[in-house]
Amino acid sequence: MLVTSGLFKTFANRPLLSRRSILKMRKLNPFANIPTLMTAEEIIEFSHNRSTRISMKSSLRMKKIERTRIREITRLQEFTKQIKIKIGDVVEQFPSLDRLHPFYIELAEILVGNDSLKQALGAVYNCIPPIGDITDKHLQAIKLAGDFKQMKKSRSAAKGRISSILRATAENIDFVIEAKKTLSKLPGIAPNSPTIVCAGFPNVGKSTLVREVSTAEPEVAYYPFTTRRVIIGHLRVDEHSVQIVDTPGILDRPMAKRNKIEREAIAALKYLAHVIIFMVDPSEACGWTFEQQINLLNEVQKMFPMNPLLIVLNKVDITPPEKLEIARKKLPNSQEIIAVEGVGVEKLMRDAVEQVDLVPLQESVADYLASLTDR
Ligand SMILES: Nc1nc2c(ncn2[C@@H]2O[C@H](COP(=O)(O)OP(=O)(O)OP(=O)(O)O)[C@@H](O)[C@H]2O)c(=O)[nH]1
Numbered sequence: 150m151l152v153t154s155g156l157f158k159t160f161a162n163r164p165l166l167s168r169r170s171i172l173k174m175r176k177l178n179p180f181a182n183i184p185t186l187m188t189a190e191e192i193i194e195f196s197h198n199r200s201t202r203i204s205m206k207s208s209l210r211m212k213k214i215e216r217t218r219i220r221e222i223t224r225l226q227e228f229t230k231q232i233k234i235k236i237g238d239v240v241e242q243f244p245s246l247d248r249l250h251p252f253y254i255e256l257a258e259i260l261v262g263n264d265s266l267k268q269a270l271g272a273v274y275n276c277i278p279p280i281g282d283i284t285d286k287h288l289q290a291i292k293l294a295g296d297f298k299q300m301k302k303s304r305s306a307a308k309g310r311i312s313s314i315l316r317a318t319a320e321n322i323d324f325v326i327e328a329k330k331t332l333s334k335l336p337g338i339a340p341n342s343p344t345i346v347c348a349g350f351p352n353v354g355k356s357t358l359v360r361e362v363s364t365a366e367p368e369v370a371y372y373p374f375t376t377r378r379v380i381i382g383h384l385r386v387d388e389h390s391v392q393i394v395d396t397p398g399i400l401d402r403p404m405a406k407r408n409k410i411e412r413e414a415i416a417a418l419k420y421l422a423h424v425i426i427f428m429v430d431p432s433e434a435c436g437w438t439f440e441q442q443i444n445l446l447n448e449v450q451k452m453f454p455m456n457p458l459l460i461v462l463n464k465v466d467i468t469p470p471e472k473l474e475i476a477r478k479k480l481p482n483s484q485e486i487i488a489v490e491g492v493g494v495e496k497l498m499r500d501a502v503e504q505v506d507l508v509p510l511q512e513s514v515a516d517y518l519a520s521l522t523d524r
C-alpha cells in the first residue's frame with residue numbers, strides 16, 4: 150500500500166476515473182466501436198427471416214397471380230436488401246486502416262496482418278455487384294412469369310445463388326470477425342495526453358508500478374511473461390491527466406527474432422511514448438542478469454534516441470548491497486524505487502511528466518476545442 154499522502158493516496162480511496170469514463174477511454178480504440186458482425190450463415194438466415202416476414206400492400210381486388218407476383222418480388226428485394234446491408238456492415242463499419250493512429254496500424258499488422266485484412270474486406274465487398282446482378286435477373290423473370298410455380302422457382306433460385314456467393318466468402322467474413330475481436334481488445338489511447346511507457350525485461354516489476362500509480366489493474370506474478378499485451382492506465386499528476394502504458398517484457402535480442410508480444414511492446418515505445426521509464430531489477434530476482442538488462446537498455450536507447458528516458462532501479466528492498474553498489478555505479482542517473490510498496494513512485498511520476506514537452510500537446514487540445522466551436 151502507499152505510504153505517501155496527497156496525490157497517490159487519493160487513488161487508493163477514490164479512483165481517478167469512474168467505471169464509465171474508463172469504458173469511454175476504451176471507446177478511444179477505433180476497433181471497439183464496430184458493432185457485432187454476422188457470419189455468412191447468420192446473414193443468410195437473418196435476411197431470409199426478414200424477407201418472409203415482410204408485409205406488402207396490394208389490393209384485394211387484384212388477381213391472385215398478380216398478388217403473388219408482387220409478394221415474390223417484394224420478398225426477393227427484401228432478401229437482397231438485408232444481405233447488402235449486412236455485407237456493407239462488415240466492410241463499412243471497419244475503420245479505414247490508413248486513417249488510424251500509427252499505433253493501431255502497427256498493432257493490426259502485428260496481430261492480424263493488414264494485407265490479409267484488406268484482402269478479406271475487399272473480397273466481402275466484391276460480393277455486392279454479382280448479388281445485385283442476380284437479383285435484377287430474377288426479378289425480371291418473376292415479372293415475366295406466367296404461373297405461380299415459375300415465380301416461386303425464380304425467387305428461390307435467386308436466394309440460393311446469392312446464398313452460395315455469400316458462403317463462398319464465409320472464410321473472409323470469419324477473418325474480419327476474428328480481426329475485430331482481437332483488435333477491439335486493444336486499449337483506448339487519448340492521443341493528446343502525456344504518455345509514459347514502462348519497459349524492461351520480463352518480471353522486473355513493470356505491472357506492479359503501473360498498478361500502484363494508475364487505474365490499470367494488470368496482473369502481477371512472480372514468474373516472467375505475465376503481461377502479454379499493452380495495457381493503459383490513467384493517473385493525475387498535479388493538473389495533468391497522464392497515461393501510463395504497461396508493456397510485455399522484452400528480451401535482449403535482435404528485432405527479427407522478437408515474437409508478436411515483444412513487437413507490441415516495441416510499438417508502444419515507438420508510437421505512444423512521450424517519455425520512457427526503463428525498469429531494471431538489480432536484484433536479478435527477475436531471472437536475468439544485470440548485464441543483460443543493461444544491454445537491452447542500450448538497445449532501447451539506440452532505437453529511440455529522441456525520447457526522454459528515465460532509468461529506474463526497482464526491488465531495491467531485496468537487492469544485496471554489493472549488487473546495488475554496482476548498479477548505482479553503472480547507472481548513476483537512475484532513480485531507486487520499491488514498486489511493490491509504492492516507495493519512490495510519486496517522485497518518479499512527477500519527474501516523468503516533467504520530461505514531456507507539454508506545450509504541443511496543450512496546443513493540439515486547444516486547436517481541437519477551437520475547431521469544435523468553429524462549426
Ligand atoms: N521485493 C520486491 N518485489 C517486487 C517489487 N516490484 C515487483 N516485485 C515482484 O516482482 C514480480 C514481478 O512483478 P510484475 O509486476 O509482474 O513484473 P513485470 O515486469 O510486469 O513482468 P512481466 O509482465 O512478466 O514482464 C512479482 O512477484 C512482484 O511482486 C519490489 O519493489 N520489490
Ligand SMILES: [Mg+2]
Nearest residue numbers: 355356375376
Ligand atoms: Mg507485467
